[in-house]
Amino acid sequence: MFLKEYFGTIFNSVKSLLTGMKLTGYYFTHLKEIVTEEYPDNRATLKMAERFRGEVTMPHNENNEHRCTGCQSCELACPNGSIKIITKQEIQADGKKKKRIDTWVYHLDMCTLCNLCVIACPSEAIVMGQNFEHSVYDKKQLKKILNKTGSKLMEGVEE
Amino acid sequence: MDIKNNVPANKLIFPGQIHETPDGGFLITKLDEVINWARSNSLWPLIFGTSCCAIEMMSAADAKYDWSRFGFEVARASPRQADLIIVAGTIVMKMAPVLKRLYDQMPDPKYVIAMGACTISGGPFFYNTYSVVKGVDHIIPVDVYVPGCPPRPEALLHSMITLQEKIKNEAFFRKS
Amino acid sequence: MLLGQDHITEEGEFVINMGPQHPATHGVLHLKIGLDGETIKKIEPHLGYIHRSIEKMCEQLSYRQFIFTTSRMDYLSAHINNQACVLAVEKALQVEATPRAKAIRVLMAELTRLASHQLWWACMGLDLGAVTPFFYAFREREAINTIIEETCGTRLTQNYMVPGGVMMDIHPNFQKRVKEVLKQIKEKAHEYDELLTGNVIFQQRLKGVGYLSKEDAVSYGCSGPTARASGVSCDVRKLFPYDGYEQLKFDEILNTEGDSWARYLVRLGEMKQSISIIEQLIDNIPEGDFQAKTKNVIKLPKGDFYQRVETARGELGVYIVSDGGATPYRCKFRSPNFSNLSAIPKMAEGAKIGDLVAIMATVDLVIPDIDR
Amino acid sequence: MTNEELKYSITELLPVATYDESGEFLNIIIPSDELIPLMKELRSKKEFDFDYLFCLTCIDWKDHLMMVYHLLSKVHKHCIVVKAKITDIQNPKIESVNCIWKTAELNEDEVYDLFGIRFLNHPNLRRLFLEEDWKGFPLRKNYVDENMIKL
Numbered sequence: 001m002f003l004k005e006y007f008g009t010i011f012n013s014v015k016s017l018l019t020g021m022k023l024t025g026y027y028f029t030h031l032k033e034i035v036t037e038e039y040p041d042n043r044a045t046l047k048m049a050e051r052f053r054g055e056v057t058m059p060h061n062e063n064n065e066h067r068c069t070g071c072q073s074c075e076l077a078c079p080n081g082s083i084k085i086i087t088k089q090e091i092q093a094d095g096k097k098k099k100r101i102d103t104w105v106y107h108l109d110m111c112t113l114c115n116l117c118v119i120a121c122p123s124e125a126i127v128m129g130q131n132f133e134h135s136v137y138d139k140k141q142l143k144k145i146l147n148k149t150g151s152k153l154m155e156g157v158e159e
Numbered sequence: 160m161d162i163k164n165n166v167p168a169n170k171l172i173f174p175g176q177i178h179e180t181p182d183g184g185f186l187i188t189k190l191d192e193v194i195n196w197a198r199s200n201s202l203w204p205l206i207f208g209t210s211c212c213a214i215e216m217m218s219a220a221d222a223k224y225d226w227s228r229f230g231f232e233v234a235r236a237s238p239r240q241a242d243l244i245i246v247a248g249t250i251v252m253k254m255a256p257v258l259k260r261l262y263d264q265m266p267d268p269k270y271v272i273a274m275g276a277c278t279i280s281g282g283p284f285f286y287n288t289y290s291v292v293k294g295v296d297h298i299i300p301v302d303v304y305v306p307g308c309p310p311r312p313e314a315l316l317h318s319m320i321t322l323q324e325k326i327k328n329e330a331f332f333r334k335s
Numbered sequence: 336m337l338l339g340q341d342h343i344t345e346e347g348e349f350v351i352n353m354g355p356q357h358p359a360t361h362g363v364l365h366l367k368i369g370l371d372g373e374t375i376k377k378i379e380p381h382l383g384y385i386h387r388s389i390e391k392m393c394e395q396l397s398y399r400q401f402i403f404t405t406s407r408m409d410y411l412s413a414h415i416n417n418q419a420c421v422l423a424v425e426k427a428l429q430v431e432a433t434p435r436a437k438a439i440r441v442l443m444a445e446l447t448r449l450a451s452h453q454l455w456w457a458c459m460g461l462d463l464g465a466v467t468p469f470f471y472a473f474r475e476r477e478a479i480n481t482i483i484e485e486t487c488g489t490r491l492t493q494n495y496m497v498p499g500g501v502m503m504d505i506h507p508n509f510q511k512r513v514k515e516v517l518k519q520i521k522e523k524a525h526e527y528d529e530l531l532t533g534n535v536i537f538q539q540r541l542k543g544v545g546y547l548s549k550e551d552a553v554s555y556g557c558s559g560p561t562a563r564a565s566g567v568s569c570d571v572r573k574l575f576p577y578d579g580y581e582q583l584k585f586d587e588i589l590n591t592e593g594d595s596w597a598r599y600l601v602r603l604g605e606m607k608q609s610i611s612i613i614e615q616l617i618d619n620i621p622e623g624d625f626q627a628k629t630k631n632v633i634k635l636p637k638g639d640f641y642q643r644v645e646t647a648r649g650e651l652g653v654y655i656v657s658d659g660g661a662t663p664y665r666c667k668f669r670s671p672n673f674s675n676l677s678a679i680p681k682m683a684e685g686a687k688i689g690d691l692v693a694i695m696a697t698v699d700l701v702i703p704d705i706d707r
Numbered sequence: 708m709t710n711e712e713l714k715y716s717i718t719e720l721l722p723v724a725t726y727d728e729s730g731e732f733l734n735i736i737i738p739s740d741e742l743i744p745l746m747k748e749l750r751s752k753k754e755f756d757f758d759y760l761f762c763l764t765c766i767d768w769k770d771h772l773m774m775v776y777h778l779l780s781k782v783h784k785h786c787i788v789v790k791a792k793i794t795d796i797q798n799p800k801i802e803s804v805n806c807i808w809k810t811a812e813l814n815e816d817e818v819y820d821l822f823g824i825r826f827l828n829h830p831n832l833r834r835l836f837l838e839e840d841w842k843g844f845p846l847r848k849n850y851v852d853e854n855m856i857k858l
Contacts, residue, residue, distance in 0.1 A: 013535040020530045024467055035474055036225045039313045040320060046313070049481075051488040051503070054307075079400035080283045081858050109279040112308035114403045114494040115502065128488065135305045135318035137325065139279060139296065142306055206358045209385050210703045211410035211491055213362070214454070218480075218490075221473035236358040248703075253838055254363060254384045257355055283407065286858040287395045288388040289845045290837065293856075309491055380813070383836030390821075391845055395858065426731070553758050553781055556810030567781065574784070638730050641762070641777065652762050652777075665846075669762040669777075677813045706836060 048130045053113040056083075056106055057129035058146040065154040066147055068125035070101040077120035082110040101147055108134060109142035123157050191330060198242075198268065199326040200230045202319070205241035207261065209248030212275040212309040216247045219312035231319060238264040243322070244299075245315075249277035249284060250292045262299045270326070272318055273301045276308045283308065344369055348376050351688075355384045359462050359692045362702030364676075366691075373687050378680035386706040393666035398424050398498065398633040401666065405653075406492035408668065409704035411451040412646040414443045414483075417496040422577055423642035423653040424498040427635040434621040436500030437578045442616050443483070443495065444578075444644075445609040446513070449520075450479040451647035452606045455699045459599075460531055462696040463540055468530050475523065478516045482509065498633060500626030513617050517610055532603065541596040545682040545694035548593060555681065556674035559649025560605060561698050564590045564597035571645040585612050598697040634661050648672055648699055672704045708754065708785050716754065721745050732777070732788045739774070739791045743802045746789070749778065750807045756780045757787065760808040763815065765822045767848045772799050772824060793824065803829040821846040 027033070039046065048054065060066050070087045084105040089097045118126055126146070136142060208216055219226050226232060235241040238261045250258055262269070273295050276282025281293035295301060302325060305318035342350050348369035355363040363384035369377035389408065393401045402420045406413035418440055425432060432440070453476045460468030480490045486506045487493040495502050531537050547557070552565040562569045570587040572580040588604035590597040635657040643652045649671025656665040675698050682698075683691050708716070710733040714726055721741060727734035737745060749757045762777035774791040793799045803826040805811045815826045816835040823844035826832055834841065843850050 009535065016534045017536070020467070020534060023526055023529050035223050035477070036228075037223055037313075038228075039224065039316055049485040049488070049506075051486070051506070052484060053488040077399070079396055079403055081286055107280070108306045109304065110276055110282050110285055111306070112276055112283045112403060112492070112494075113489060115488060116399065116403070116494075119502065132307065132311055132314045133317045134307070134310075134314065135303050135321040137303060137321070139294075139301075139304050142279065142304065207356065209363050211407055214410060214491060217454075217458075218473065218477065221477065222470045223473065223477045249385060249387050251384065251386055253386065253836075254355065257363075257384070261356055283404065284387050284389075284392065286856050287392050289391060289850075289852045289855055290383075290386050290388050311490055379831075381835075383834075383838075386836040388845065551809070554809045556760055556808065558761075569781075639775075641731060643761075650761065654762060654764060654775075654777075656766055665764075665766045667762070667764040669764075673813065673817075674761075674810050677810055681809075 048132070051128075052130055052132075053115060053128040054132040055108055055113075055129045055134065056111065056117065056126050056146070058104060058126050060148055060151055061154065064148060064151045066125060066151050067123045067154050067157045068101050068104060068147065069123055069153060069158050070099050071122065073120045073122060074117035074126060077116045079114065079116065080110055080112060082107040082112075083117060100153060104146040106144045106146050107142070108144055109139060125157075192327075195327045195329055198329075199323040201233075202229075202231055202243045202270065202322070202326075203233045203235050203241050204231055204243045204245050205238050205261065205265070206234050206236050207244055207246065207258075209250065209254065210277070212247035212277070215309040215312055216245060216274065216315060219315045224312040224316060226316060226319065229316070229319060229323070238262075239266065241265055242268065243270045243272065245272045245274050246278045246295050246299075246301075247274045247309075249282075250295050250298065251290045252292060253290070255292050255298050258295070259298050268329075270303075270322055271295075271299055271301045272303045272305065272315075272322060274305050274315060274318070275310060276306060279304050279306060344377075346376070347371075353691070359695065360702070361458065361695070361700055364700065364702050364705070366679075368688065368691070370688065373689075375683045375686050375688060375691060378683055378691075380676055380679070382706055384706070385703050387703070389707045390666055390668065393663055395662060397661050398635065398663070401663065402496060403492075403494045405668070406494055407703060408670065408707055409646055409648065409651070409672070409701050410491055411454060411701055412444075412447055412648065412651075413492050414440075414447040414495060415644055415646040416651060417494065418444055418578070419642055419644040419646075419651050419653045421496045421498050422644065423640050423655050424633065424635065426642055427638070427640045427655065427657065428498065428629070428633065430499055430627055430629060432500045432578070433624045433627050434579075435623045436625050436627070438616055438620045439501050439505055439625065440496065440578050441580065441583070442513070442613060442620070443487075443493075443501075445612045446479050446483060448647045449606055449609045449613075450476050450483075452602050452609075453479075455602060455647075455696075456527065456531070459696040459699075462692050463537065465531065465534075465537070468527075471523070471526055471530060475516070475520050478519060482512045482516060485509065485512065497626065497629075499629040500624070502626075504625045505620070510617055510620070513613060517613060517617075520610065527603070532599075538596065540690075540693050541594070541599055541697065543594050543596075544686060544690045545595045545598075545697065546593050547678055547682050549591075551678065551681055552593075555678035557649070557678050558671050558674065559645070559647070560588075560598055560601045561649065561675045561678070563588060564601045565593040566591040569650065571643050571650050575643060577642075577644060583612055583615055595693050595697040602697075602699070632661055634659065635663075643669070646671060648701065648704070649675060668707055670704045670707065672700050672702075676700055676705055708783060713755075713785065713787060717745075720748055730788075732786050734788045734790055736790045736792060739793045739801045742774075742789075742791045743804070746776075746804050746807055749787070749789075754783075756782045758782070758808075760804070760810055760814075763804075763811060763818070765818045765824060765846075767822065767846065769848055770796070772796055772822065774801060774818070774824070776804070798825075799823065800825040800827055802827050805829055820844070823847065 088102040090100040278295040284291040354365040365381040367379045405416040457469040457472035487495040652669030654667040658664040757778040759779040772793040776789040
């Protein structure tokens with residue numbers, strides 16, 4: 001009785017092992033299902049989901065204009081201080097002083113891509129970008145200034 | 160592999176990079192290339208994950224992303240057998256000495272990838288925390304930084320290819 | 336009675352350290368183990384290698400911001416953690432999420448649970464010496480992650496829930512994709528059984544190992560599959576339903592054996608239940624708004640609020656003490672892993688050191704959730 | 708039992724207890740030295756049978772510390788919150804409930820680590836998360852850390 005049980009266990013273990021190996025053998029010979037994604041060779045065709053959050057970007061139009069009014073609601077909404085907005089006073093054509101952004105500092109090294117800043121923005125000035133290839137050798141390169149040099153506020157945003 | 164053409168020129172410059180000089184000998188230059196080729200294509204990472212980024216590191220190892228296409232698949236549990244440490248996750252004050260010891264145990268040449276916002280700068284735990292190390296480069300030297308919280312597996316693969324590019328620029332015999 | 340000032344304790348036990356850097360501890364857990372030969376006599380957990388002061392941070396963050404930190408606690412159930420937070424805030428504000436938001440939340444939570452259990456299954460095989468299951472389980476997990484990414488924007492730490500609902504509406508492809516994945520998972524379910532469940536060697540490594548009695552499970556405060564494998568009925572979705580779980584039909588998987596094999600079977604059963612919940616909901620997402628109106632600056636009334644949810648590992652409690660301001664006065668997270676960990680010394684008493692890996696694999700600890 | 712019945716039975720046991728019913732659970736506020744007798748009754752009496760301690764924490768109210776115990780009965784499915792007030796904030800101490808619920812051991816270690824409350828009759832009181840030589844107790848409101856960066 002003991003011997004029967006003993007050899008039965010050995011038989012069953014080998015059988016169950018072979019069952020598992022059969023499955024691996026099946027996938028080894030049936031190549032219809034290939035899940036591997038050939039990054040970086042597929043960079044040309046690789047498309048992220050449209051809502052994918054890779055980084056915060058500030059779109060500029062062809063006249064080098066953006067939509068950011070410098071209201072700082074994104075800075076307040078950011079849970080870990082990765083946004084810093086430096087504003088300046090600009091004198092308009094009619095002599096009035098208006099608050100405008102000087103630099104829009106974005107710490108990509110600290111950003112958790114939580115989307116709270118984009119939701120908080122009242123003028124849709126910032127959007128989430130699709131780029132995810134941010135690897136750098138130097139940490140300083142991860143501190144970015146999002147507004148381009150000489151860029152202006154788009155007309156009609158503030159009203 | 161065309162990744163070098165896709166990396167912007169300013170990203171290829173890193174501190175301490177040795178630039179090629181015209182009077183290098185042919186033999187040792189070629190020997191260097193062979194050594195760097197061998198080193199860069201057999202980077203064995205240490206299994207070191209503290210939090211969320213470790214899951215994405217595991218994803219990079221799975222069938223979909225499959226980092227063994229680049230020779231990274233031999234993940235080692237012992238630092239003595241590893242060339243590369245991917246710091247995946249927050250490092251806190253209590254963990255810092257452990258990480259330093261792990262790094263010291265690794266044989267030369269050794270490389271470090273700082274994966275995710277927590278390891279680069281403290282990230283989400285930068286402000287108002289009492290126990291988080293604000294950037295792993297306070298403890299060990301970092302070669303490549305990859306931001307994201309956590310970075311997706313492709314981003315990790317990109318960082319590893321970027322590291323390979325760095326290794327290919329190294330000089331073994333051409334030391335002054 | 337601190338173990339391990341020397342290598343030999345007063346009782347003559349040899350002390351070894353497991354962790355903080357060990358591949359089988361799933362993170363930076365440090366266990367000091369007192370051994371007699373190969374038999375475990377005593378285990379003392381040493382924590383804090385990933386203590387990130389989340390509770391202190393929450394005291395400075397507003398009620399919209401503090402949700403994101405909880406994704407980093409139990410990152411495998413990030414959605415469910417966020418759900419706990421928004422439910423606690425909603426309970427305090429006496430706001431109710433819209434029916435559509437509730438359905439989306441439940442769908443996302445169950446998808447997360449499914450993905451989490453798949454990762455557990457993969458890592459469990461890896462810990463016990465089977466490398467292949469890892470690739471099979473991650474195939475399905477990646478499919479789920481892709482769906483989550485399409486709707487939420489990120490793969491792991493989504494931050495998708497906001498007080499009053501969800502951040503964005505679901506992606507138009509969501510229902511179609513979920514059905515495809517469910518079909519795929521059902522088709523491949525037999526592979527799981529062929530690879531691990533039916534394997535005699537694997538069964539013998541788990542059966543009778545790490546026994547936890549019902550009384551101990553209650554006394555140690557265990558929850559989730561760990562407690563249900565010991566016969567404790569503790570599914571928060573059944574006992575204290577939230578977000579419309581009371582209208583769904585699903586079973587609470589119970590097992591009275593209490594050993595590692597029972598925990599394994601309970602988790603496999605839960606995966607099937609999650610699939611059935613998703614199937615009930617996926618065609619019945621109510622139309623309407625995905626977010627209820629809330630004020631821009633949320634201020635909770637004075638008092639304390641406790642909300643619990645069922646994560647993939649057990650009962651997560653969010654305890655917010657408010658003094659009427661815009662930030663929590665005190666925020667405590669009752670984490671399921673912390674209590675489950677405290678039962679591990681009891682489970683492993685008298686077991687062999689090799690079995691400790693099996694015990695920890697079936698309890699399925701996530702270390703950042705323990706340390707917070 | 709309903710909250711009213713619980714309140715009635717507990718008043719019989721402990722007349723000094725005060726109650727707060729504004730929230731979801733029935734809150735019982737007691738002085739810290741009355742804790743162990745009450746907890747033993749709550750655990751052992753058949754009509755209460757609170758066998759599941761699911762949350763143990765502490766709140767620093769600046770002038771006093773408040774230990775909070777969330778209890779659930781797996782048999783009767785009723786919940787209760789026991790709050791023990793510790794007035795001595797310089798040298799806070801309270802009896803450990805480890806002898807009643809085993810889950811208290813690690814939870815009390817955590818509270819000791821972050822709030823500095825000494826638990827009497829605790830089998831192994833130690834700093835759980837932070838190093839042994841860490842100065843101060845971080846979750847106290849008067850904790851100062853010069854390395855902490857404020858937002």
